[in-house]
Amino acid sequence: MGFKVGICQFEPELMQVxxxxxxxxxxxxxxxxxxIVLPELAASGYLFNSEEEVLSIAEDPRNxxxxxxxxxxxxxxxxxxxxxxxEKTENGIYNSAMLVNPDTSIHIYRKTHLFFEEKKxxxxxxxxxxxxxxxxxxxVGLMICFDWIFPESARSLALAxxxxxxxxxxxxxxxxxQAMITRSIENGVFSVSSNRTGRERNGDKVLxxxxxxxxxxxxxQIIHRMDKNEESVFVTEIDPLESDEKDIxxxxxxxLDRRTELYKL
Amino acid sequence: MGFKVGICQFEPELMQVxxxxxxxxxxxxxxxxxxIVLPELAASGYLFNSEEEVLSIAEDPRNxxxxxxxxxxxxxxxxxxxxxxxEKTENGIYNSAMLVNPDTSIHIYRKTHLFFEEKKxxxxxxxxxxxxxxxxxxxVGLMICFDWIFPESARSLALAxxxxxxxxxxxxxxxxxQAMITRSIENGVFSVSSNRTGRERNGDKVLxxxxxxxxxxxxxQIIHRMDKNEESVFVTEIDPLESDEKDIxxxxxxxLDRRTELYKL
Numbered sequence: 378m379g380f381k382v383g384i385c386q387f388e389p390e391l392m393q394v395x396x397x398x399x400x401x402x403x404x405x406x407x408x409x410x411x412x413i414v415l416p417e418l419a420a421s422g423y424l425f426n427s428e429e430e431v432l433s434i435a436e437d438p439r440n441x442x443x444x445x446x447x448x449x450x451x452x453x454x455x456x457x458x459x460x461x462x463x464e465k466t467e468n469g470i471y472n473s474a475m476l477v478n479p480d481t482s483i484h485i486y487r488k489t490h491l492f493f494e495e496k497k498x499x500x501x502x503x504x505x506x507x508x509x510x511x512x513x514x515x516x517v518g519l520m521i522c523f524d525w526i527f528p529e530s531a532r533s534l535a536l537a538x539x540x541x542x543x544x545x546x547x548x549x550x551x552x553x554x555q556a557m558i559t560r561s562i563e564n565g566v567f568s569v570s571s572n573r574t575g576r577e578r579n580g581d582k583v584l585x586x587x588x589x590x591x592x593x594x595x596x597x598q599i600i601h602r603m604d605k606n607e608e609s610v611f612v613t614e615i616d617p618l619e620s621d622e623k624d625i626x627x628x629x630x631x632x633l634d635r636r637t638e639l640y641k642l
Numbered sequence: 643m644g645f646k647v648g649i650c651q652f653e654p655e656l657m658q659v660x661x662x663x664x665x666x667x668x669x670x671x672x673x674x675x676x677x678i679v680l681p682e683l684a685a686s687g688y689l690f691n692s693e694e695e696v697l698s699i700a701e702d703p704r705n706x707x708x709x710x711x712x713x714x715x716x717x718x719x720x721x722x723x724x725x726x727x728x729e730k731t732e733n734g735i736y737n738s739a740m741l742v743n744p745d746t747s748i749h750i751y752r753k754t755h756l757f758f759e760e761k762k763x764x765x766x767x768x769x770x771x772x773x774x775x776x777x778x779x780x781x782v783g784l785m786i787c788f789d790w791i792f793p794e795s796a797r798s799l800a801l802a803x804x805x806x807x808x809x810x811x812x813x814x815x816x817x818x819x820q821a822m823i824t825r826s827i828e829n830g831v832f833s834v835s836s837n838r839t840g841r842e843r844n845g846d847k848v849l850x851x852x853x854x855x856x857x858x859x860x861x862x863q864i865i866h867r868m869d870k871n872e873e874s875v876f877v878t879e880i881d882p883l884e885s886d887e888k889d890i891x892x893x894x895x896x897x898l899d900r901r902t903e904l905y906k907l
Contacts, residue, residue, distance in 0.1 A: 489901055493893045505904040526828050526896070528793035529905040536906045552827050552862055559824040562817055563791050597817055628758045631791070636754055639770040640794040641801045642902050 380515055382541065382567070383413040383612035386590040386603050388575030391422030392434050398446050410456050410612045411512045416573040417461035417522045417545040418472065424577040424584050431498040435465035438475060438485050447477040455479045457511035459519060461545035469500040474519050474545050476509050484509040486519035490527055506533035515540055515617045522546040525553045525560065535564035536632070540620035544570040548587045554602065562597035565631045566620045574606055595619050645780055647806065647832070648678040648877035651855040651868050653840030656687030657699050663711050675721050675877045676777045681838040682726035682787045682810040683737065689842040689849050696763040700730035703740060703750050712742040720744045722776035724784060726810040734765040739784050739810050741774050749774040751784035755792055771798035780805055780882045787811040790818045790825065800829035805885035809835040813852045819867065827862035830896045831885045839871050860884050
């Protein structure tokens with residue numbers, strides 16, 4: 378089954394939501410795909426210095442500027458999108474990602490494992506690792522950035538039936554891109570990591586993001602990896618149903634061979 | 643704390659136990675180290691064609707030729723060794739590894755996840771993922787070859803307190819060496835994968851082993867990786883206590899940040 382999946386790597390500007398949404402719209406306007414994954418906190422930028430700054434850009438998950446734009450794009454292009462945003466709720470702010478479908482339905486994942494100073498402004502996610510239906514009923518599991526270092530994240534999504542792990546990131550450390558190959562191999566799933574690029578400053582703080590957004594197949598092969606600095610969209614055709622096959626030879630199955638009674642959690 | 647850890651990569655001959663033990667003894671005779679890891683089924687070779695062949699080389703775990711040799715070497719050189727062997731028991735044969743200490747104590751791990759035709763001759767391991775004391779009371783966790791693809795293996799050992807994962811292998815697929823970097827990073831442990839090299843034939847079957855035995859530090863850096871074909875011993879000094887530090891920055895801890903209530907097992 379042909380399914381066109383894409384990554385969109387770009388450099389958001391810190392707290393310039395309107396500018397960032399315009400930039401994404403211009404990148405996505407001419408692209409035909411079934412699912413496109415965008416970076417973590419794509420609309421807001423990343424390097425906050427206070428809870429007030431985060432509050433100033435946090436959005437309603439169903440009726441904020443990011444939801445509104447992607448519902449419009451999803452309908453217009455008949456595409457599902459996964460995009461990171463700061464989610465404003467009655468209980469506080471989450472580092473979240475939304476899956477927006479052509480029927481304008483929205484599914485939310487809240488980052489489980491917060492990285493570094495994110496713990497100062499975001500609540501730890503409480504949604505857990507759920508799998509949602511994207512376009513064509515393809516099963517998509519969401520995790521965000523630092524969730525990668527905990528093998529339980531991708532494992533939980535795969536056990537829940539994810540065919541594609543959609544992974545918005547704002548990576549600054551060098552390990553994740555390689556580790557996601559392992560995540561695809563050990564779970565027999567496609568993984569689509571969309572990273573931002575560029576540099577962000579705020580007061581004394583500076584971060585350099587590592588780009589190298591990538592799409593990995595169920596055998597751990599790199600279908601495509603962007604370079605560190607490019608801003609672009611890449612789309613390729615995959616067969617998500619390959620993820621349903623957990624046999625790796627006639628004797629071994631990635632899931633059935635698990636011996637949960639011997640594992641420590 | 644300085645602790646000299648080593649890998650011994652060589653080519654065993656199928657079912658030539660005496661020859662293989664002599665080869666290991668000659669490799670290890672002049673080497674000074676605290677812990678040396680040898681390949682899976684190092685004494686017997688790998689590519690069996692029948693249960694009878696396996697039975698013919700399976701050993702008593704406490705009083706077989708492999709146990710006897712390594713007890714002698716451990717005492718003589720004041721070194722702990724981890725070495726793979728076919729373990730004969732009243733209940734059948736296991737693909738096992740023994741940790742042999744200078745005090746001649748022996749600890750056994752039985753391979754949890756059997757690969758391919760191993761399922762025809764070996765029982766699935768029933769020991770689970772335990773951590774044993776090696777020389778200087780360093781905590782060593784054992785896993786064997788294909789256990790690598792299940793993140794729960796290394797995770798269970800790390801949660802049980804392993805400072806070093808000792809990983810005898812007979813690898814024929816290309817993914818493990820890279821994945822073990824992820825295993826070290828995600829668990830903050832040293833990993834020592836000792837692979838065999840060479841080619842084995844038995845009847846119509848042929849296997850080419852991938853060598854590239856390696857020692858990875860707690861940050862996922864490759865301290866040393868052998869090439870595909872060399873037969874040699876490499877020893878380096880590490881500080882196993884670095885594994886006890888699971889903080890990766892002032893906000894994040896690899897273990898305390900785990901959110902087991904959200905994970906699927």
